[in-house]
Amino acid sequence: MAKKYDVIIVGCGPAGIFASLELSHAGIDVLLLDKGREIEARVCPIQGGSESCLFCSPCHLVSGFGGAGAFSDGKLTLSTEVGGPLKELIGFDEAKSLIDYVDSVYLKFGAPHEVYGTGEKVAELERRAILSGLKLIPVKLRHLGTEHCRWALQAMQKHLSPKIDIKLRTAAKSIIAEDGTVKAIEANNGERLNCTYLILAPGREGSEWLTNEAKQLKLNLNCNPIDVGVRVEVPSVIMEELTSVLYESKLEFYSRSFDDRVRTFCMCPGGEVIMESTGGSDPVITVNGIGYTKHKTYNTNFAILVSTTFTEPFHEPIAYGKYLARVANILSGGILVQRLGDLMEGRRSTKARLQRSLVEPSLKAATPGDLSFALPFRYLKGIVEMLQNMDKLVPGVAAAHTLLYGTEVKFYSSQLQLTPCLETEISNMFAAGDGAGVSRGLVQASASGVVVAREILKRLDKNLS
Numbered sequence: 001m002a003k004k005y006d007v008i009i010v011g012c013g014p015a016g017i018f019a020s021l022e023l024s025h026a027g028i029d030v031l032l033l034d035k036g037r038e039i040e041a042r043v044c045p046i047q048g049g050s051e052s053c054l055f056c057s058p059c060h061l062v063s064g065f066g067g068a069g070a071f072s073d074g075k076l077t078l079s080t081e082v083g084g085p086l087k088e089l090i091g092f093d094e095a096k097s098l099i100d101y102v103d104s105v106y107l108k109f110g111a112p113h114e115v116y117g118t119g120e121k122v123a124e125l126e127r128r129a130i131l132s133g134l135k136l137i138p139v140k141l142r143h144l145g146t147e148h149c150r151w152a153l154q155a156m157q158k159h160l161s162p163k164i165d166i167k168l169r170t171a172a173k174s175i176i177a178e179d180g181t182v183k184a185i186e187a188n189n190g191e192r193l194n195c196t197y198l199i200l201a202p203g204r205e206g207s208e209w210l211t212n213e214a215k216q217l218k219l220n221l222n223c224n225p226i227d228v229g230v231r232v233e234v235p236s237v238i239m240e241e242l243t244s245v246l247y248e249s250k251l252e253f254y255s256r257s258f259d260d261r262v263r264t265f266c267m268c269p270g271g272e273v274i275m276e277s278t279g280g281s282d283p284v285i286t287v288n289g290i291g292y293t294k295h296k297t298y299n300t301n302f303a304i305l306v307s308t309t310f311t312e313p314f315h316e317p318i319a320y321g322k323y324l325a326r327v328a329n330i331l332s333g334g335i336l337v338q339r340l341g342d343l344m345e346g347r348r349s350t351k352a353r354l355q356r357s358l359v360e361p362s363l364k365a366a367t368p369g370d371l372s373f374a375l376p377f378r379y380l381k382g383i384v385e386m387l388q389n390m391d392k393l394v395p396g397v398a399a400a401h402t403l404l405y406g407t408e409v410k411f412y413s414s415q416l417q418l419t420p421c422l423e424t425e426i427s428n429m430f431a432a433g434d435g436a437g438v439s440r441g442l443v444q445a446s447a448s449g450v451v452v453a454r455e456i457l458k459r460l461d462k463n464l465s
């Protein structure tokens, strides 16, 4: 008879890893499953010199042990205010204490001790942001950098390997439930993997799979706002006053024309713009940013994202986000890059214009073009208005040479209906991390994994006593 695991976890990203770390001490049978590879075997062809995205399946940047965390910039945002809606789901006190706990675990696995975003200068920057029509959300932040983040996750892989079963290069194909209770996962090789508890932590990359499975199981889904935007790249000196104090400045703005929430996201001082492919069997290429602590570029990049909420009968936020990303892919073969000055003049950027630019693009594979063909007016307008306001706080950020890469889309737009312990409407089936819409970053993804694992341990204890 096939083995039955106490717990199966789908997804080896921070949510799945932190759930595993909690469960690994309990002497129970745990299986951690991921469609990607071991962390050491994850090499993006672009970083190996390829000029364009080869649509690896699955994408090495976001799949495998470490999940999207393995190539992330490793910014640990130590606040309940950013990185996801965990505080609304589990309460402020619980979220705060979990964030501190998660931070202590990253420290144990090698995160550096320095913390940004504290001190008198922060209050001064907040004041100046208000005068520029922006809200600066002060956030304590620990920066691991892409290499430290990878090392910390690698150390977790080494720690977990002897304690639980880890099955890589194997995708979960479908969820099997009977009479409202979860029973098993069917893997893509046809194998049935039985379990008492199931944790779904497939990340943004797997959010479409999760949404489709949820529909099959007739679960209710809420639509999160859709985040669409561009990645901005400027010379590092322009952002230095902010980044030296805050590392990442979380700025928020409401667009004058549409009253949409527009915000900066994932700032990478001295970092590189990269492309990633998401969306499983029907992938699209989107843009993102990373930063090493040692190899710095002369540029700083960050996303400007516009959040919009759609109303009935709209139920396809992921399909909509993919559609927008695909337009840029069709136009450019991947990622478009345009100088802000060219966008404002109503003309495309060309290789020659980029060569005359003050900012050398860190993503060499991006194609010079015209973002106004790829992004709806509403998004572009919000982005330009935000940059103009930011220019009052950070002179030079809205210069003609500023580079805009498109499209950046965040695929966490469908949220399963969950209880405060993150259980779905199927008994013993839990969801954690970005793919389930309960987090938007490393810390809250990790914390959500801990929430679920502790609930399962409580139930297992009860069953034993």
Ligand SMILES: Cc1cc2nc3c(=O)[nH]c(=O)nc-3n(C[C@H](O)[C@H](O)[C@H](O)COP(=O)(O)OP(=O)(O)OC[C@H]3O[C@@H](n4cnc5c(N)ncnc54)[C@H](O)[C@@H]3O)c2cc1C
Residues within 6 Å of the ligand: 010, 011, 012, 013, 014, 015, 016, 033, 034, 035, 036, 058, 061, 062, 063, 064, 065, 066, 067, 068, 069, 070, 071, 072, 073, 074, 075, 076, 077, 083, 170, 171, 172, 173, 201, 202, 203, 204, 205, 206, 207, 209, 266, 274, 276, 288, 289, 290, 432, 433, 434, 435, 439, 440, 441, 442, 443, 445, 446
């Ligand atoms: C380039 C980049 C930079 C980033 N920088 C930062 C940063 O500085 N700070 C920050 O807080 N956040 C950052 N992030 C976001 C952060 O990485 C994510 O928020 C975090 O990794 C989410 O964790 P997760 O466990 O929910 O999912 P993920 O890390 O996405 O992991 C999900 C895993 O599930 C697997 N999976 C999906 N579907 C299946 C399936 N059907 N079967 C089996 N396995 C499956 C995937 O292969 C993947 O390995 C960055 C992300 C990227 C891509």
